[in-house]
Structure formats: C-alpha cells, structure tokens
Amino acid sequence: MRELRPALFLFILFTVICGGIYPAIVTGIAYAVFPNQAKGSLIVDKNHREVGSALIGQPFSDSKYFWPRPSAATDFGYNPMGSGGSNSGPTNPDYLKTVADRVKALRDSGVLGPIPADLVQASASGLDPDITPAAARLQIPRVAKARGMAVAEVSRVVNEHLKERQFGFLGEPRVNVLELNLALDAAK
Amino acid sequence: MNVYEWLQTILFFVLLLALVKPMGTFMAKVFQGERTFLSPVLIPCENLVYRICGVDKDEEMGWQRYAVGLLLFNLASGIALFLILLLQGILPLNPQKFPAFSWHLALNTAISFMTNTNWQAYSGESAASYFTQMVGFAVHNFLSAATGIVVAIAAIRGFVRRRTADLGNVYVDLTRCTLYILLPLSIIFAVFLVSQGSIQNFSAYKTVPLVQETNYDKPKLDDKGNAIKDAKGNPVTENVKVKEVTIPMGPVASQEAIKELGTNGGGFFNANSAHPYENPSPLTNVVEVFLILLIGGSLTYTFGYQAGNPRQGWAILAVMLAILWVAIAVNYGAESGGNPLVAKLGVQSVNLEGKETRFGLAGTSLFTTATTGTSCGAVNAMHDSMTPLGGMVPLALILLSEVVFGGVGTGLYTMVAFVVIAVFVAGLMIGRTPEFLGKKIEVREMWMSIVIVLTSGILVLIFSALALLVPSAVASMANPGAHGLSEVLYAFASMSNNNGSAFAGLNANTVFYNVSGSLAMFLGRFAPILASLAMAGSLAQKKYVPPSLGTLPTDKVPFALWLTLVILIVGALTFFPALSLGPIVEHLIMLGGK
Numbered sequence: 001m002r003e004l005r006p007a008l009f010l011f012i013l014f015t016v017i018c019g020g021i022y023p024a025i026v027t028g029i030a031y032a033v034f035p036n037q038a039k040g041s042l043i044v045d046k047n048h049r050e051v052g053s054a055l056i057g058q059p060f061s062d063s064k065y066f067w068p069r070p071s072a073a074t075d076f077g078y079n080p081m082g083s084g085g086s087n088s089g090p091t092n093p094d095y096l097k098t099v100a101d102r103v104k105a106l107r108d109s110g111v112l113g114p115i116p117a118d119l120v121q122a123s124a125s126g127l128d129p130d131i132t133p134a135a136a137r138l139q140i141p142r143v144a145k146a147r148g149m150a151v152a153e154v155s156r157v158v159n160e161h162l163k164e165r166q167f168g169f170l171g172e173p174r175v176n177v178l179e180l181n182l183a184l185d186a187a188k
Numbered sequence: 189m190n191v192y193e194w195l196q197t198i199l200f201f202v203l204l205l206a207l208v209k210p211m212g213t214f215m216a217k218v219f220q221g222e223r224t225f226l227s228p229v230l231i232p233c234e235n236l237v238y239r240i241c242g243v244d245k246d247e248e249m250g251w252q253r254y255a256v257g258l259l260l261f262n263l264a265s266g267i268a269l270f271l272i273l274l275l276q277g278i279l280p281l282n283p284q285k286f287p288a289f290s291w292h293l294a295l296n297t298a299i300s301f302m303t304n305t306n307w308q309a310y311s312g313e314s315a316a317s318y319f320t321q322m323v324g325f326a327v328h329n330f331l332s333a334a335t336g337i338v339v340a341i342a343a344i345r346g347f348v349r350r351r352t353a354d355l356g357n358v359y360v361d362l363t364r365c366t367l368y369i370l371l372p373l374s375i376i377f378a379v380f381l382v383s384q385g386s387i388q389n390f391s392a393y394k395t396v397p398l399v400q401e402t403n404y405d406k407p408k409l410d411d412k413g414n415a416i417k418d419a420k421g422n423p424v425t426e427n428v429k430v431k432e433v434t435i436p437m438g439p440v441a442s443q444e445a446i447k448e449l450g451t452n453g454g455g456f457f458n459a460n461s462a463h464p465y466e467n468p469s470p471l472t473n474v475v476e477v478f479l480i481l482l483i484g485g486s487l488t489y490t491f492g493y494q495a496g497n498p499r500q501g502w503a504i505l506a507v508m509l510a511i512l513w514v515a516i517a518v519n520y521g522a523e524s525g526g527n528p529l530v531a532k533l534g535v536q537s538v539n540l541e542g543k544e545t546r547f548g549l550a551g552t553s554l555f556t557t558a559t560t561g562t563s564c565g566a567v568n569a570m571h572d573s574m575t576p577l578g579g580m581v582p583l584a585l586i587l588l589s590e591v592v593f594g595g596v597g598t599g600l601y602t603m604v605a606f607v608v609i610a611v612f613v614a615g616l617m618i619g620r621t622p623e624f625l626g627k628k629i630e631v632r633e634m635w636m637s638i639v640i641v642l643t644s645g646i647l648v649l650i651f652s653a654l655a656l657l658v659p660s661a662v663a664s665m666a667n668p669g670a671h672g673l674s675e676v677l678y679a680f681a682s683m684s685n686n687n688g689s690a691f692a693g694l695n696a697n698t699v700f701y702n703v704s705g706s707l708a709m710f711l712g713r714f715a716p717i718l719a720s721l722a723m724a725g726s727l728a729q730k731k732y733v734p735p736s737l738g739t740l741p742t743d744k745v746p747f748a749l750w751l752t753l754v755i756l757i758v759g760a761l762t763f764f765p766a767l768s769l770g771p772i773v774e775h776l777i778m779l780g781g782k
Binding site: 003004005006007008009010011013014015017018019020022023025026027029030031033034037038039040041042049050051052053054055056058059060061062065069075076077078079080081082083084085086087088089090091092093095096099100103107114115116117118120121122123124125126127128129130131132165166167168169170171172174178181182185 | 192195240243253257322324326327331366379383389396399402437439441442468471527535536538544545546551567670674691774777778
C-alpha cells in the first residue's frame, strides 16, 4: 500500500505544525503584545485581587445593583462553566410563562411602559456582559432609591459606562453591567 | 434596518467582494505551484514536508489514486481523534482533569471533526482538555478544511485539463493549502481576535468571587449519580449558595480563527461564537463572518481564473450572493418583527431570546446566514430560539446543500454539480448540446452530479423519519409540538450537510443520535467527495469542444437566474413537506396566538 506512508506521515507532521507550533506561535505573540486580553480581560481591584472579567457577566438581583439580562447558563445564571442559551422555541408555553414572570418582577420593581426585550429574554451565551442603554436607564430610579443616591448621580455613572457602537457603526450601543455596578460600589 | 445596520452590512460586502479577486488569484497560483510572495519562506518548509513524507511533488495522480490518498489521510486523522477522546483522561494538558468521552460520543465527535461538520454533542468548557482542543480539534479544523479545498481544486482541474487522466498530487495540494493559505491567515486573525479580547493561554481555570452572591436549587444525587426523587416523582433539591465562580481559560483564539476560516464551526465553549471569549466585540463578529465567507467566495474566482473565464466565476458568485441576501432579509425581518406572544406581555416587539446585546440584530442575521449558507455551523445566536420563519432561514440554507458560498471547497464542487444539472436540463429544454466550459456533459457526469446534490437530502429525510419512530429519540426534543420536529429535522440536516450548527435544545448526546449522526456525517461528506473526484476524472479525459452557435452561454444573467431556480426547485421539492410540518405550522400557531 504505497499511499499509506505519505498519508500517515503527512497527518503526523500537520498535527505537530497545526496542533503544536501554530498555537504556540499565537500564544507567544498574544502574550507579548496583548497580555491582558490573552489572560481573560480580568478586572483587578485595588487590593490586586481578581474580581471578575470585563467580558463575562455576573448575576445581580439586589435592588441596589443594575440587573443583567436573564441567563440560561446551566445550574445558575451566569455560571461561566455552563455557557449557553435557553434554546426555548417561540411558542413553547413554559418559555412564555417564564417571560411573563420576568415581566411581573420588573413591574413589581416599579417599571412602567414597554419593557426592553433584552431585560426579559435570555442571551445566547448566558454570560452576556451587556444590557442596552434603554434597559439601563429604566433601572436608574430603582438603583438610586435603593442606594440613597441622587438620580442624577446614578445617571452620570451610567453615562460614563455607555459604550457607543464600535467605530460609530458596528454592533449596538451597550452598558457593561459588572463594570457599572463595581463603579457604583466604589462611588459610595 | 437603521442607518448603522445598513452601513455595517454594505461595508462588509464591499470589503468581501474587493478581496475575492486577489484572494482567488492567490489560491490559483498556490495550487498551480507558481511563485507567490510567501514562496521564499515557505518553499523550503514545503520541500522538507515532501522529503519526510516521501512525496514526489511532480508526480501526477489519476482520480482513483487521488481519492485513495485523501481517504487514507482522513481515516488516519479520524482514528487519531477517536483515540485522543477515549484516552483524554491520561493525556497531558488537562488541568481540569476531564475524563474520557463515552465510545459513542467519541465516535460521533471524531467523525464530526474529520468531516468538517463539527457537530458537538458535548460542551467544550466542561468536557474537553486543552490537549483535545488543540491537538485533536484544531488540527482537524485545518485538515478537514484542506480536504474540502483540494477536492474543489481537483474538480476545477477536471474542466481545465484536456485528454489526461491526471488530477494533480493530493499530498502536494494538501500541503500547499495548509502552509500557504490556512496557516498564515489563521496566525494573523488569531492575534487580531486576541487584541479584541479573545483569550489565548494555557492557565488552569480562574476562580473569582461574585460581587453579589447567588444561589440555586441543586438536584440531590445518590451514590450512583442518579437524581433522587420524592414520593411524587419530583427531583429532590437542596438550595446551594454560590459565592465564587470558575471562569474557563484556554487557547481559544488560535482555534477560533481556523474554525471560521475553514468553515468548521466547532466552538471551544458550549455557547460557540456567542461566548464573549470567542467573539468579544462587534468588530470580531463581522471579521469572523468575513473569515467564514472568504475562501468559499474567493474559490469562485479561482475557478473562473483557471478556466480562463473569470466571468464564469463571477456568475456563480452572483447566484450565491443573491440567495444570501434574500436569506439575510428574511431572517432580519422575522427577528425584528418579534414574537407576538411575547409582545402581548408588554415587551418591546423584537426577538432577543438567544441573542447577544453587542452584535445587534444585523450582526446576528449576518452571522446566522453566513454560517449556515456555508458549512461552518459556528453560531453567535441560538437558532432554536428564533421565530419560526427566522429559524427556518438557517435550516433552509443548510437544506439547499450549502451552496451559498458553501463549506470551503465543498461549496464550489456542489455548486459545479448544480451547474452541470442546470446545463443538462436547459440543454434538453431548448435543444442544445449540454456542455460546460468546453466539456460535453454526458450520462456519467449527470450521475455523479445527482449523487453530489441528492445524497444529503436523502440522508436528512430517512434519518429524520427514523428518529420520529424511535421513542427515545423523540424524548430528546426540548420543545413540544411543531418546534420539536424542526429540532430533529435541523439536527439531521446539519449533520448530513456537514454544517454542525443545531437547534441546540435537542439532547443529542444519546446512543441513537451519536451513532445515526456519525453515519449521516460520514456518508454526507464522502459520497459527494468521491462523486466529485470521479466526475473530475472523467471530465479531464475529454477533449475540448470550442463554443459554437449551439452552445448555451453559462456566464450571463439568464443562466445565473436559471441556476438559482434549479437550486431552489431541487431544495423545495425535497423538503417542502417537512418544512410545512415544522416551521411553517409553528409560524401559523404563533400568529394565531395559541
């Protein structure tokens, strides 16, 4: 079988090149040029303790914190070990009841008017770090009240954390919930 | 679409189209062995590879030898991955101590990555070690992509070469494809992805405290790991406090780049390209779509260039673009229209279930259609949670045999088969000799084209029907009613066409889906590959017939429209009944508010 040697050797050689040398080169360049990103964009507090990642959302339910989107991660919301969406179909009765419950929880917190979809519909990753600016503004009165802060003061912190579209036209404007809440904790 | 979304979409396609010609020409030169700007560095590497492997780079092969070499190469890689998965527990680079895969999951996963499907019945962050990800999965991302591309190159040579049995040297083609095309682009774009926030490291997973602690009801398990149930049959749970979480790490960016470029689609994490570490920003989102479409789109130019008729390449690309643009419009329209059953609850009318905030609807539609029009199958949103018509778009794109750019290589050779069928049928209808690029289309070419075009359709319908007859397979559905049927249909469409995306609610990690899926993926991959090589072999031996008055021009608008119709009719005739019972019925139910 004269084809066996080249086929087999080519496979072994490419395993070394693509499975070993290639990731090693990328890791080397990444560590040299973008070390912070390569290691996970971790947020470090003033005691040099890692308190989370700017890219990975965390669960918040307390009134004094801005709430993130619902998460369908396995076991508990925003579990980074179980990324994923709900995969609920649009006519699934269980799903519709879940959304209705979330709407009710928001209404109970004093929200009037139409509810931004991102606040009651789970993200794809279950780790979405962002909410829309509308969803953030809607929560300002509740957070201000719970913290005993002025609405204007909370608005100011929200505006500081508003990320515009990338280069002015890519994607959507958004607010990073973890960074926003950490900033509020630091402000008081 | 608002003005930003239009701008993002239009600029994207302008950039993509601007690169089709240079990239297509570059690939043509690489496979013809001409000098390129990379040659000074890579020719010594290339020659070293040939020396080690005992390859004579000037030796030509007939289609049978080409096919045998390709199959052996794939078989070796598939078996190696199967063994890596079974031995994961004792292999290195496994900081989380993940155990071995079960035999049926290992079989399914090995065939899945070997066939460029990258269907994943496991979830990456909680099942696969760094060694598995890098030496197993990432390597296959390169090799399966190269396999698809070289088959397309051989198919092109079938039309270009005259009166010869030679189709080139499979080992040389594989080597050049990997060294000149896949590796350099992957390195550049992997580093780019890191700059935006994709991770690239070999650290153990990080544990960080939560700002606000949370809790959940954890099912209690007995000694054997089975859920304990109370007298009424409900699972017994205990409330567990969570004060810290574990964030997975790993060499993500290097895998992400080749996963998109090679239209593989297997995610490092369960959430795939929706995960912020795989696809961190709006910019990475459009760049990843760019990578998905780049090679498939450019190969059309390679085809036209080598055939000495670039217009023919553009005509094929125009057909692909037309279908893709319609797909984007329908998907965007359905998703931005929202779900009336949710809007009724007082929620803004747009469907964001299973979508990420940063990408927005336009970025999501672009990704969703690109990943299913090609055989990529990476997802940046959960297709299962789209509205019925929105979710039918990715399903339909897969069912059209993935010719809308298609998998790298596979898209082109499948499209060529559709062209052959279109030429033949048109020839019959208007009484002209069926010929394409100067080669007569005869019975053998028609047979091979039919195999290429219909294999996946036959597999989808047979396996879906089988799944509906097996009670355990039905029990895997996550959503009731019509949507459940869509989940099963999507699963086999995805596997038979080597896509790999899913209506992911379906619990596919069962013996039935793992084994039947392995079969569907294997046949769906290699039957068309063999047919394509056989067709190229027979075409290469034919003499060139110069175009005459009786020749149907295949590079003009009427033929492009005709080709589009043939693709849609074949797809509609095969799948309309099944689609009616799944997404279309569900759409009516949703509108009816029941």
